[in-house]
Amino acid sequence: MTDTTTSSEFTHRQIMTILGGLMMGMFLASLDQTIVSTSIRTIADDLHGLDAQAWVTTAYLITSTITTPLYGKLGDLYGRKKLFIFAITVFVFGSLLCSLATSMYGLAGFRAIQGIGAGGLMSLALAIIGDIVPPRERAKYQGYFLAVFGTSSVLGPVIGGFFAGHETILGLTGWRWVFLVNVPIGLAALFVVSRTLHLPHQRQERRVDWWGASALVLGLVPLLTVAEQGREWGWGSAISISFMVVGVLGIVLFIWSARRMGDDSLIPLRIFRDRVISVTIGASVIVGMAMFGGMMTLPLYMQIVHNATPMASGLMMLPLVGGMMVASIVTGQLISRTGVIRPFPIIGSALLVIGLFLLSTISADTQLSVVMAMMVVVGIGLGNCMQPLTLIVQNAVSPREIGMATASATFFRQMGGTLGVAVFLSLLFSTVADHIASALKAAAATPEFGRAIAGALRDPQLQQDPEAYSVVKGLADPSQGAGALEQVQTDSSVLSRLPDAVAHPFQQGFAESISQVFFIAGCVAVIAVVVLLFLPKVELRTQSAMSARADADAADALSTP
DSSP: OOTTOOOOOOOHHHHHHHHHHHHHHHHHHHHHHHHHHHHHHHHHHHTTOGGGHHHHHHHHHHHHHHHHHHHHHHHHHHOSHHHHHHHHHHHHHHHHHHHTOOSHHHHHHHHHHHHHHHHHHHHHHHHHHHHHSOHHHHHHHHHHHHHHHHHHHHHHHHHHHHHHTOSEETTEEGGGHHHHTHHHHHHHHHHHHHHHOOOOOOOOOOOOOHHHHHHHHHHHHHHHHHHHHHHHHOTTSHHHHHHHHHHHHHHHHHHHHHHHHGGGSSSOGGGGGSHHHHHHHHHHHHHHHHHHHHHTHHHHIIIIISOOOHHHHHHHTHHHHHHHHHHHHHHHHHHHHHOOOTHHHHHHHHHHHHHHHHHTTOOTTSOHHHHHHHHHHHHHHHHHHHHHHHHHHHHHSOGGGHHHHHHHHHHHHHHHHHHHHHHHHHHHHHHHHHHHHHHHHHHHTSHHHHHHHHHHHTOHHHHTOHHHHHHHHHHHSGGGHHHHHHHHHHOGGGGGGSOHHHHHHHHHHHHHHHHHHHHHHHHHHHHHHHHHTTOOOOOOOSSOHHHHHHHHHHHHHHHOO
């Protein structure tokens, strides 16, 4: 099949072949997020820039979020294959640059280049599937994409932990392979996509909203930056407030530009007058907040409270990932057979509420098997939410705008996730000191804790560990207790080297703060359930977007004198 093909429908075999290339591109983006987060501490230590590690994450997040709607609009206008190849190429080039970084600020700049490519990998892949598969059949194929996301969520920490744990591999510093591993995957994806992805496309001569894109940059860069850095700067500090003011100004200018450009805007404002789209995007933002805000604390709970390594904590996420994959596949099949989609995100968000509230009951003594059972509930809930929400938005717009719709849904979910991570991390770290202090006070009243401190002070092996021994001495001397608490908050890995009885109050304090995060995330998810109840009945089209565009073009040609 070539670009000049007149047939607008693909066989199942052709779809699966194309899907292989799309999934490899998506795997690049989703794997990169988890593999880097596992190894960032090692990278920061090696590049002597621990205080700058947040900028490495922020730079990638800003560029990937901002470019998402631009990829969607340009794909609608000029075709998606060249853009998808461009996104993969930029991502691989950025990965190579990251592997050569000699400072954390240099790495942040290279991660920004990576993010420019990453912004197109996810949204373009979903839009391409929207082009070639009818909405009613699309759900069962999009389940494969969630399988990619789930697989990378497990493999990322394992691979990142492996590379970060080796000083050198084939003559290169171990952590540099965290970025180099993207190169062969990206080259393979480029080969498969260029050989198999042949989509007929008629170029649309429309204006590109460059003013809107510039306003979006002006709005989102400071807002995303303060969302990531505000906890350290102080939310009421002069720099945080100034960033917020500039960000709000940029959003106002973007809305003004969108009104002026009309249908040529990056995100046409008229789509929000459609109740289906407005409800679905609103729910996507809220689900993104609850999902990312809640999920990012699970690895922390595994590592801090249960002394799991980064690799082990990645494997411990399998119940959540498995629940999400199974639910997405089953949901996709049911949607395909029945054409009914409205109940699934409502049921999914309700299960997400139940799972998060269950997780809000955990403590330092909760068995891991119990926590994993709760994670399955959360995974099933997410599996019923993620692909139906994207599918509903794609189905609600004209086939000529499927890229814009997909990118918009992805963009707003990422914004919700960013906001959720910022808010919930701030909540976690602002409450953990008080919770640890309360747990230590309760433990100090027991004779067992006093005996454990006395025994630890006499332990010759512990005396060879200056950091751990300093914590024990601080607990033994009330005047130094604040220093011990600050030390554990700065480097929680010391807990794994303390006697269990000494470490337990710290772990209980962390667990209480984490459970509080899950409770708030559950309350946020309740809002998603309420919003989704306003979703009207949705009739899924039985014709692919590409076929519908071809029919519309043919009708336009016949009507033209």
